[in-house]
Structures are given as C-alpha cells and as structure tokens.
Amino acid sequence: MISLIAIVSILSLTCFAKAPVAKGKTHSSLGNYVVENAVNPIVVDGKELKTYVVSYENSDMTVRVGIDKSSKTCTKYIVVSDELTVQYECNKRVFGVKKVDKEYQNDGFVTTDLNLNKSEYFHQKVLTQLEMTDLEHVTLISVYYPKLVKDYENVFAVK
Numbered sequence: 001m002i003s004l005i006a007i008v009s010i011l012s013l014t015c016f017a018k019a020p021v022a023k024g025k026t027h028s029s030l031g032n033y034v035v036e037n038a039v040n041p042i043v044v045d046g047k048e049l050k051t052y053v054v055s056y057e058n059s060d061m062t063v064r065v066g067i068d069k070s071s072k073t074c075t076k077y078i079v080v081s082d083e084l085t086v087q088y089e090c091n092k093r094v095f096g097v098k099k100v101d102k103e104y105q106n107d108g109f110v111t112t113d114l115n116l117n118k119s120e121y122f123h124q125k126v127l128t129q130l131e132m133t134d135l136e137h138v139t140l141i142s143v144y145y146p147k148l149v150k151d152y153e154n155v156f157a158v159k
Contacts (some may be wrong), residue, residue: 021052022139026146029153031057033142035135042066042078046105049078050134054142059156063145065138077135078104078143083149083156084088084115088127088141095137097123097124097148 022035040053042064049066066078074091078100087100087109099111122145132140146152 021136022142024139024142026056026143028146030059030146030156033057033136033139035142038064042080044068044078044104044109049080052135052138054138054145056146056156061156063142065141067134067138075137076101077137077141078109079145080109081145081149084111085109086111086116086145086148088137090132090137091127092131094126094130095128095130095140096126097121097144115148115150117148117152124148 014064017089020034020036025032026057033054035054036053036055038053040047041048041051043049047070049068051064051066054063061081061083063079063081066080068076068078071073074089077090079086085100086097087104088095088097100109118140123134127140146156149155
C-alpha cells in the first residue's frame with residue numbers, strides 16, 4: 001500500500017511539472033508556443049532558478065528561461081537554447097533584452113554575436129514599460145526571443 005502511494009505521488013508530481021502554465025501565438029512560422037514548468041532548473045552559482053521550458057508548435061527546439069530574483073532592483077531572465085543565450089531584465093521602468101551579465105558567465109552562460117540578429121537585438125532593448133508578472137514576461141520572451149537568432153525561421157521552424 002505504501003509503495004502504491006509513493007508511485008502515485010511521484011507520477012502526480014511528474015505530471016504537474018509538465019502541465020502547461022501558459023500558451024499563445026507567436027504570429028510567425030513557429031506557430032503556437034507552450035510554456036511549462038521545467039523539470040531540470042537552470043543553476044547559477046550553485047543556486048537553482050525557477051525555470052520554464054518553452055516549446056513551439058512547428059519546431060523541435062526548446063527554450064529554457066531561468067528567473068533570477070537575487071537583485072533587489074531588477075529581475076533577470078536567463079534565456080537559453082542551443083542557438084543563443086541572452087538575458088532579459090525587468091526593473092521598475094522597462095523590460096528588455098541585453099547580453100548576459102558577467103556574473104552568469106562563470107556558469108557557461110555567454111551571449112555570442114555569431115548567431116545574434118543585432119538589428120532585432122536593438123529593437124528588443126525595450127519591449128514594454130508596463131509592470132507585469134514573471135509569467136507574463138516569460139510569454140513575451142516566448143514570442144520575441146526566437147527573432148534574436150539569425151535566420152530564426154530556418155533554425156527553429158523545422159517540423
């Protein structure tokens with residue numbers, strides 16, 4: 001009986017971790033996106049970050065978004081895929097993209113210009129000036145992040 005309870009508990013936790021927490025349209029060839037809680041969090045300086053996984057209807061690629069709230073002045077979102085790593089920041093005035101801070105580089109998170117669409121990068125320096133929740137910021141990232149990758153439609157949309 002105890003074994004059965006343990007198995008049911010583990011299965012329910014696994015199902016909860018993969019349940020969608022947000023969905024939306026990208027208005028691009030990627031189709032719709034789905035945001036789920038990550039099973040394996042992003043780890044920075046030995047600290048596990050609250051992490052979401054974003055998947056796209058027309059792509060096999062996934063994007064992981066780790067939320068770092070250790071700063072008192074702003075929340076940082078570390079966005080990682082096979083193609084590009086960037087950081088979005090939210091302070092009281094704006095939410096937008098930037099290259100990864102040096103504090104994350106020791107853990108292997110570095111923005112390289114090789115796959116970065118610089119024009120789109122500068123367009124995303126300020127995405128909004130509205131106050132939003134973490135999950136609302138992750139949904140914005142889900143729509144805008146792929147456009148930071150050079151030739152993103154060919155890189156991401158492969159299904």
